Structure formats: structure tokens, C-alpha cells
Amino acid sequence: MQKRFIDKKEEYNNLYKSLEKKYNIISNIRFFVMVLIIYLGYKIYNNFGTMFLALEIILVFLFLILVVYHQKIRVERERAKILEDINGRYISRIDGTWIEFEDTGKEFIDTSHDYSNDLDIVGENSIFQLLNITNTHIGRKIFVNNLLKPDKDKKKIYLKQEAIKELSGKLDLVQEIEYITYKNKKDLKDPETLIKYAESDENLFKSKFIKNLIRFMPVLVLGINIYGIISKSFFIIYIGLGVLIVQVLIWLFSMFRNSKILETVHYLKYNLETYLEVLKLLEKENFSSEELKRIKETMFSQGQSSIEAIKELDKITQIINIRSGGISNLILNVLFLWDYQCIFLLEKWKNKYGEKVKSWIEGIGEIESLISFSVLNNINSHIVFPKIVEGKSRIIAEEIGHPLINMEDRVDNDIKLDNEIFIITGSNMSGKTTFLRTIGINLVLAYNGAGVCAKSMELTLLDIITSMRVVDDLKGGISTFYAEILRIKRIIDRAETQDNMIFLIDEIFTGTNSVDRILGAKNVIGNLNKDNIIGMITTHDLELCALDSRKRIRNFYFEDKYDGKTIKFDYKIKSGKSTSTNAKNLMNLAGIKIVIKQ
Template sequence: MEEKFKERIDQYKVLWEYENKIYSRIANLRLIVLLASLYMTYLLVKMQGHLMVFAVAIVFYGSFIYLVYRHQKIKEKLDYYESMKLINEKYVKRMNEEWHSFPDTGEELLDEVHPYALDLDILGERSLFQKINTTHTWYGRKKLASVLLAPDFTEEAIVERQKAIKELMQDLDFCQKVEGATAKRKKAMNNPEKLLNYAKAEGDFLKGKGWRRVATILPWVIIALWAVGYVAHIHLLITGTLILMFISYGFQFFHAPRIGEVKGMLGTIIYELNEYVYILEVLKEKEFISPYLKELSNVLFKDQVNALDALKKLEKISSKANVTTQPIVAIPLDAILLWDLKIVFALEDWRKTYGQQVEHYLETIGEIESLISLSVLGHVEEKVSFPLVAAEGRFITGKQVGHPLIKQTVRVCNDVNMDQEIFVITGSNMSGKTTFLRTIGINLVLAYAGAPVLADQLACSMMKIYTSMRIRDDLTHGISTFYAELTRIKQIIEAAKEYTQMLFLIDEIFRGTNSNDRILGATSVVKALDSLGTIGAITTHDMELCQLNDTIDVTNYHFSETYQEDTIQFDYSIKAGPSTTTNAKYLMKMVGIELIQ
């Protein structure tokens, strides 16, 4: 699979090098034409406006403008090819465990008290989000995080999402084009809150249509009076024109705070609007097959009042507003053309036409971006499948289920068959117990989001997921590791009382206390969770917990190891029954700690 991305990288390298040669030639030609234009200007002055020289000068200046335009277009191509090359390099990194260097980890979206996010590496450093995220818009990132942290879809909705993501998995070109539309941005787009607040607001800047008429007519009056006064040498008209300009500018200066607020909002989004427009242009050309993607596309393009028109018009208004950022330009334009006032009026017209839909447009773009991210595993993994997700029941059945954050070449997959029961998993240190729990959890998160999972096949019911793995103390608030774990376990038990369909994953239960209390506490917790009808898995070194299968519905599993010449070999394969070995003394010996008998 890696080869297809390397081929794309080579392809974009060749295209970039070809266009770069043209870019350099045009740069040289631009300089020559500019010098020629300046020389013709010199001759024009020297020969007092000779017609032939004038015509040649026009040709040179026209050619220079055309070359500037062509230069910019080639620069856009170079940026695009560079972006696409980098995108494909990122896909290769996803396959070689180099994705840990990706800067966007989504860590600021992580809630440390979340039921499973921290334990299952959903967000943060070395997380699922970091590996699969291809979003760049604010809504795209938020949407991807939300479906991973709180998937709340019906069985039917999951099926429709699976169809959409499967379609995206089959069209890598489209997925990369959408990512490429915004990939040149170093950071994700900002929260468009100011724009949305304005779009939803009511009321006009100035009441009454008379002000709009004034803004339309007054510039023509000013220009006409000035022209007549200048040509006819009527100083009174020129003076009157200057007074009108002063009144015009003064009126806008009086309303400067409100105008500045609107222009400030536009100034913060002008560069981001380009990216949204690029995405929409890519989306508009795509004919979707799956019902859900069609539905999303219809939100953007079905009506005459559509997303692309809305954002293009807003982009145009923003560009005009950006013209008057410098006072030396703003003063004459505002005095003569009432430039800023017209910007406000244009924005109000835009708001009346598109204001109520714009948030829905941005959310829809973000949803498509998040679906593309959820298709990434299908592009970089050899073995993925779409699970069968049932609304009822408490079960997980999977064949050769693997962890998506472990490199393919070292990943070990296991079967899972949990049906209204609790697993007690024993085994030596580093044998794979914790990874097995995380493998179950992270694949369920993907399943509930409608994404492909790392398994030959997987069937599961829809359950709330609660975990207790990475327990940390909090010295600031005087909370020990043991107390923090107790709090987490209590959260799991309370959730089991609330939800009839729930799965728990607990690693090394009560590791922070003595063995007698640990065994007693762990036994009580497992019995309590069993009585509440929940299912799940618990890892432990306490073999006494394996005896729970005599009284409640518990199934024992274990991981084991072998020893060769003072080294430990793990196969990371789950096996039926309790563990019969330990490896602490071997690990101590391996690191050089002398065992005193």
C-alpha cells in the first residue's frame, strides 16, 4: 500500500519541478518586460508623447500585467503540488509510525475526566485523532473530536455513515483534494464565532432606505462637481466639493467604532474564507453516491441560495474592506466614495440573504471533513472491515482484532468473543493485557462513529464505554493514586446503574493498595458490575480473582511468555484460562537488579 503514496509523491515532485522551471523563466521575462516598459516610458517623455512609442509602451505594460497574472497562477500550482506531496508523505508516515510528529494532536479538546478518551488514546499525543485527522477547519476538528468522544448515532445512522465512509475510502483523489484545499495553513482555522454572531444578528446599521440612496448618489455628485469645477475653473464648485467630502468623511468617522467592528470581523476571516471557498469548489464537482453524502451536498448546493455563492460574495466584500486598512487609502476613498459605509451596507445585504444558513454551511463542511478523516484507516491499513453494530444486546464478537495505533509490521491481532460476561485477564508484565483492553475500546469507538475497524470482522452492540487505566495522583489537591482510582471505579459503577448497555475496561484494579484489600475490593467491584448487568474486562495479577467464575458469569483469559537465554519472548496472543506464570524476577534480572535469596 505504501507504494501508491510514494508514486503520488514522485508524480507531484515531477509536476512541481516542471512548473518551477516555467515560474523561473516568467520571473526573468517579467524583469525584462518591466525594464523595457520603463525604457519606453522614458522615450515617451523624451519624444513628447510620440504615438508609436505610446502604442509600444501600452503593449509592454499590458504584457507585464499578463505575466504577473501568469506568474501568480503558476505560484498557486506550485503551492498545490507542494501541498499534495506533503499530504502523501503524511500518509506514508501513518503507515510507518512516524505520525507521532504530526503537530495537531487535538489535546486542547481533551477532557481528562472523560469516560475513556485518555485511557484509549483518542485525543492528545500519540492518539487516534493525531493519526487520522485530515481536517483543517474549526468545525471539522470539532466534529471529528465529538464523534470520537461522544458518538451518539442510531443503528440506522451508523449504517448510513458506513456507506459514506466506504465511498470515501474508494476515492483517495477526492479525499486528498479536500485536504489539499486547506493544507497550506500551518494552523487550523479559527473559531468563526464573530462572523456567526453577526450573521444571526438583527437590525440595520442605519435605519431607513434614504441612507443607501445617499451612499449611492453622493459619490457621483462629488465626482461630477469636482470635474466641472476643475475643467471650468469654478473655485466655488471645488470648494463645495471639498465641503461635501469633509461631511462624507466626517459622517463615517462619527460611526467609526461600529464600522471598525464590522471591518475587524471581516479582517479576521478574510484569509480563511479562501480556504472555505476552495473546499466548496472541490465539493461542488463531486457527484456522491451514498445517501448521507448526497444529503450533505444538497445542504451546500441544492438551492439557488447556496454555500459557494454565499462565501464567494462574503470573500469579495472582505477583500473590498481590506482595501481601506491603511489611512492613506481609507481617507480619500471614504471621503469621495463612502467606501466603508458601502461595505457595511453590502454586508447587511449578504446577511439578509445568507445569514441564517451560514453556520449550517460551515458545520456541513466540517462534517464532510470529519468523514474523510474517518476513512483514513481504510487508505493506510491492509486489513479493515465495517462492523455490524446492533442497537440491542451486550456483546462483542471479533476475529483478528488489532490496535490501529500499533505499526502493522509488529501488530498482533486477537479474537474477541464477549457475550453478556466479564473477562478476568491475567498474565505477566508487558505480556499484552493492557493493549488488549485498549484494542477492544478503540475499535468500539471507531465502530460507533461509523468508521472501519482493524479486524477481519467485528459485530458489537451499542454500549457506553467506561475505562480505568491511566490513574494519576494529584498532589495539588492531595489525591493519591489509590483514591483517584476509587473515584474512577465509583464513576464506572454509577454509570452501570444508569445505562443498561455498558462496557467497562479496568486495568490492574486497585494496584495502589495491599494485596488483601486489593483482592477484597476487586472482588466486590466485579460482583457489583455483574449484578448490574454490564459486561467488560479486568486485568489483574491476583489469581484469586480467577475463582470468581465459580459464582458469577466470569471467563478467565491470560497472556503468556517464553524464556530463552535470559530473554523474555512475548507472543501477545490471548489464551483461555488463568495465567500460570509470572516474570517479575526475570525482568529484575534483565535490568541488572540482583536477587537476594
């Protein structure tokens, strides 16, 4: 699996080197041609000759051709370099160095979220950091939103599964879209202001008469003044100057308002270029999955092509950019009321395409999000698309593993959590917490239509809520223990009103004494022991294992083996309760003498 990306990376590296060599050669030729142009220009200046002039013209044309070709090579060279880096990132995802990726999505961390902080959904060493290849603002938001709020609809999940399967088999398309969006990533802006403007029905003027008057006024001003100059009539010239002053006042009257409107699209130059390239690529692509067809249909349907719309907006942006300089801005607005003319063009465009803009931009974001989920299929050979089933809450999986752990290091487990609660015991570092996260993170992937790290998996639609990484709130005066109580109270409250829920609680109530901890844990399990509420609780308190006498509660454990020198873990979950502890052994390994035996 890794070899595929190594070969592609090497292919693009060789292409980059070849283009770099060609680029440098053309640079030297351009310099040589420029020197000849200057030399021949000097010759023509001192001793004009037809031959010299003909050569000069030929060299100027040659230089222009070289400039265009040089630019083309520069773009191809940049593309080769970016695609080399893209394949390098796939290799990093496979060998484990993906944890060095800069974009961790840390700004989306929310410790109050039902599960994201506990399951490593966003932030450092997260599923977002591993899979994310979105580069547009909207794509990033959609991908994160999917991770944090999966749409638990069986039909939609299956539609996404088909789309992700198809995209995972179109690696060249996937990488081309990533290249297009990545090359301008630093210059891409949030399109929210454009979307709001496009969806608004507010125009600068409601009156068509006033709008037409402002459109015609520059023609009137220029006509009167030119006629006055030609006729040498001071009376006409004074009238012309008077009308010109009125025109300047009209410009100044709405100058700041107009500038604000124009800035809406002016700063989206690179967005428009990026959208246009992606749309052109998607237009040519034939999809078989219904979800991808649906997204494409929103972009190229009902006689309103998104490509034509973006092209038109890009042209308007270029017209707006003509007045970007201070002097040009002054002259164009004084003579032509340029800002008004640009806004009238924008309003015409908005009235024609406005209600579609959001769906087009979001369509690109949806594609990016689906592509991100498809990455897992290309970096992990142990992937299956789960089956969504009806009935009692359950998760049944064979060889399920944690997607953030390398395949070579990962230990897979089987699970059959069928309308039950698991009490999981075991010594420190034996794999209890990792197992909880394995189940949780694969559920998040499953509900997004993505593949999961398993041989097989079937599950019902479940709300996920966890209590694992509980932190204190010093400003709010809340200790870690009390913060955990509040978190677990939230889980219990949810269970009161929610069917089909899974809870994952790690090391319950470790912040208090053993008597209170056991009593508290028993009551938590008692409150959660309700039909269709399933979950897992890890603990060191073997006394909780006695609860397996109750209906729906089962014991499982992870074990370790100590040979006097090392502690070995197999990270395999087993039925029953733990019969060993390793705190003493860990202290021995760390060099702490056991001076009190009991």
C-alpha cells in the same frame, strides 16, 4: 498499499521539479524583458522613434503576460509540493513515523473524560494524530467532537459507513480537499464570529428612513459642494461644508462599532477563499452515499447556492478592504460614509443568506471529519466495517488489532464478550493493557461509522468508560490511589443508571496492599456484575480468578516464556487464568540479583 502513495509522491515530486525549472526560466525571461523595456525607454527618451515605441508596447504586453503566467506556474508548483507532502504523510502513517506529526490535538486532552485519555484518542500518539487531515477550525472541532462524543444511533452509523467507504475510494478528491484547506491553514480563522453575526437579526438601524438617509447623504454632500464650486457661490459652499461636518460626525459617532462589525468578515479573507474552492469542488462531484448527498443538499438547495453566497460575501470583503489603509479609510468615510455603506451591504447579505451560513460551513467540516475517518481504509489493509446488532451487550470480533500499531508489528486477537465480564491476568508486558485499548479504540471508530482493525466485528451500542491512566491531583490533595477510587466509583454509579455499557479497568487498585486490593477488586466486580453491563479488568492478583464461579464472569490470560536469557510474548489472549509471573525474570534481565528467594 504503501507503493500507491510512494508512486504518487514521486509523481508530484517530478512535477514540482519540472515546474520549479519552468518557474526559474520565466524569472530569467522576465528579468531580460524588463531590462529591454528600460533600455528601449531610454532610447525613446533620447531619440524618439516609432519602431522603438512599437517594440516598447509589445514588450510591456509580453511582460504582463509573463507575470500572469509566472503566477500560474507558482500556484501549480505550490500545489505539487503540498500534494507531495500529503502523500508523504500517508506513507508516514503506514511506516509508523506519523508520531512526528505536529498536530496532536493536545488542547483537547481532558483527564476527566470517560475514555479519551486512556484510549489515546487525542494527544501524542493518538488516533487523532494518526487520522486527522482537517485544516479548517470547524472541521477540526467536528472531528474531535465525533471522537469524544460518538452519536450512538444505528441508522446514522450505517449512513456514515457508506459515506466513509465512498470517500476512501475517492482518494484524488480527498487529497484535493486536503490541499485546498491546507495551503491557507496558517491564515484560517475560527468562523464562529461570522456564524454568530449571520444568525443574528440585529441591524445597525431599525428605521429604513435613517438607513436610506445615510445611503443618500454622500451624494447630497458631494452634489452641494461640487455645485457650490462650479457656481462659485460661497453660500452654497458653506452649506456644503456644514453638511460635510454633519456627515463626519455621523461617521465618528459609530466608528468603533462599525469597525468591529466589519472586522467580523475582514479577517476571514482566506476562509472565504478556502470555502469557495471546496464548495466548487463538491458541487461538481457526484456522490452515491445518502450522507454525502445530504451534506451536499444543504449546500446547494432551495435556490440558495452556498457558492453564490460566499462569492457575494467575498466581494463585500474586497470592498471593505479598500479602506484598510489609514488615509484611504479617512477619505472614504469622510466623503462616502464607507463603513456604513459596507455594513448595509453586509446586512443585505445576512438577510438573504444568514440562516444558512452555519450549515454550509459545518457541511465542509463534516466532509473533513468523514475524510479523516476514511484515511484508515487507505493505510491499513486489515479493515472491516462492523455490524451493529440488537439485544444483550456484546462485542464479537475476529482478528481485532490496535489501529495505532503497524500492521507488521501488530498481533491480532479474537474476542467474544457476550454479556460477560472478563478478568484478565498475565505477567508484565504480556499485552493486557494493549488489549483493553484495542477494544476501546475500535469501539470509538465503530460508533463513528469508520472501519475497524479486524477481520469481522459485530457489536451492540455501548457507552464506554475506562480507568487506566489514573493520575494524582497534588493541588487538590488527591493521591493516585484515591483518584482511582473516585474513577471507579464513577463507573459503578454509571452502571447503576445505565444499560448497555462497557467498562475497561487496567491493573485495579495497584496503589494499595494486596489484602485491600483483592477485597476492593472483588467488590467492584460484584457491583458491576449486572445484566447488560460488560467489561474487562486486568490484574496480577490470581485470587480474583476464583470469581469465575459466578454467573457472567470469565477468566482470560496472556502468557510469556522465559528461556533464561530472554522473555518472549505471543500477545495472544487465552481462556483461563495465568500460571506464571515474570517480575523475577525481568529483574534478572535488568541485572538485579535475586538475593532473597522467598
